[in-house]
Amino acid sequence: MSADASVGALSERTGFDAYRDARAIIRLIQCSRCSYPLRVPVTLPCGNTICRMCLPRSHVRAGISYPANQERQEGFTCPFSDCTKEHSLADSNPDVVLGKVLELIGEEVAKCKTESSEKPMLLEEQAVVHPSMASSGLQFDRPRSRVLHGGRLLATYTFAEMGELAFNSDVIYKPLYDDEDGGLALDMMLLDRLKEVVRNEFDCQVCYALMLNPVTTPCGHTFCRRCLTRVLDHSLLCPLCRRSLSISPALTNEPNNERICRILATICPEHLASRTETVTREEQGALGESQVPLFVCTLSFPSMPTFLHIFEPRYRLMIRRTLETRTRTFGMVSYNRTREPQGNLGTVEFREYGTLLRIINAQMLPDGRSLIETVGVSRFKVKDWSILDGYVVGSIDRYDDISLVEEERIEAAETDPARRSNANGSSSPTAQLDHLSTRDLLDIGMNFIRRMRDNSAPWLHQRVLEAYGYPPEDPALFPYWFASVLPISEHEKYKLLPTRSVRERLKITARWVRRAESQRWYSGTCTVL
Ligand SMILES: [Zn+2]
Ligand SMILES: [Zn+2]
Ligand SMILES: [Zn+2]
Ligand SMILES: [Zn+2]
Structure with a gap:
């Protein structure tokens, strides 16, 4: 059921129209399984969204002893044909942003219904033959039809809300009144109102700007991909609810929230384009600041203490500079005594994998030496290095466990x-x-x-x-x-x-x-x- 893919066609067209694209707009908020507007939407680890009540029956997962918590032991097979993997129930919580958006849309539509009782229109369901959509829950057997009120957008929402419009179906509209614009003005007005009520919901709670490449965490919160990776550099807790996150900090296997991406590409393509441009510029500007001082000394490990006695002048300078930074961190790499080649670095005096250390205590002695207590923060791999004032500095990639x-x-x-x-x-x-x-x-x-x-x-x-x-x-x-x-x-x-x-x-x-x-x-x- 990779029916979600069908919504994509809309965003590829330049510009869209509340009247012409009414059917596709309503599909953005329909569940591809039950065809109703999403009810308590859950965004799965594969980035697809489904109603909570449409999740398949769960089972006890076999062969998992770590982590041992009860919550992760229950799982289900993903119903989306582009995934079909087993997801843990613990990773399938209500999508907070989409839940709120659906609620606001429902309220606004309800207000509109009481306002517009004129302009009746006949809606006829029309089958769309598409191989990837074959297994949608609400099957199209013979076309359903209804006389509904309002413009196309309102009438289509109502049709879906009644459970009579299959996710895959198209709609033929036949106005039963004499009006030149065929309800065009009503559609434009409703869409503007909907955009207005949901606008702030798509702001990322880390950068307070429009979400860019939104990623939804297992706890159901959504952030820009870039914002979330930055937060995870410091701690593996959700920045909103502080739950610990079972994802790899680089987010390599965490896809974007497909629904939110499509909604944003539809309702605010220009805003999205300007955000992308700003962020690209910022990232280009940040290049060059990423050099980390590297102490070539011993083996250190994440979460473990390392005690250092600093006496060499070049390292005194390095530690002094580190103490002036906000994070008080530097990289520890061990000697490559056996002179083994280190990946792309070739034969260098240190080993390519190291540990970022944070200084938690520094005792400066009167003669300039110092005793330093550190704790391992995370692992890294050295990409490139050079010498600065006698000590090694390098550009590093954070190196983490899989999810x-x-x-x-x-x-x-x-x-x-x-x-x-x-x-x-x-x-x-x-x-x-x-x-x-x-x-x-x-x-x-x-x-x-x-x-x-x-x-x-x-x-x-x-x-x-x-x-x-x-x-x-x-x-x-x-x-x-x-x-x-x-x-x-x-x-x-x-x-x-x-x-x-x-x-x-x-x-x-x-x-x-x-x-x-x-x-x-x-x-x-x-x-x-
Ligand atoms: Zn899945
Ligand atoms: Zn559903
Ligand atoms: Zn953000
Ligand atoms: Zn959270």
């Missing part, structure tokens, strides 16, 4: 019993880790830590725990903590930085445990893997 939805899909696929039984006989013990649930992979690490503490392993001394905290229960963070305390080579630990999923990281830590156990590490002495 939770993607994470769940991979776990379900890898733990599928059919695949597991195939692999059991032949594969090595480390390959078998691939088929364990994410929760089981975490438990391998957690249980190992518990046994090591019982054996009083020196690397789990109280002083270490005071600095790094106790092992985090969050499977996404556990590997970073583990790598921070475990006495193994930097080369091994570095493998965590380029990972893209929680599972991938937990498999690495589970492999460390397996190898440590096979080397009889229980004695508590430190072995380098």
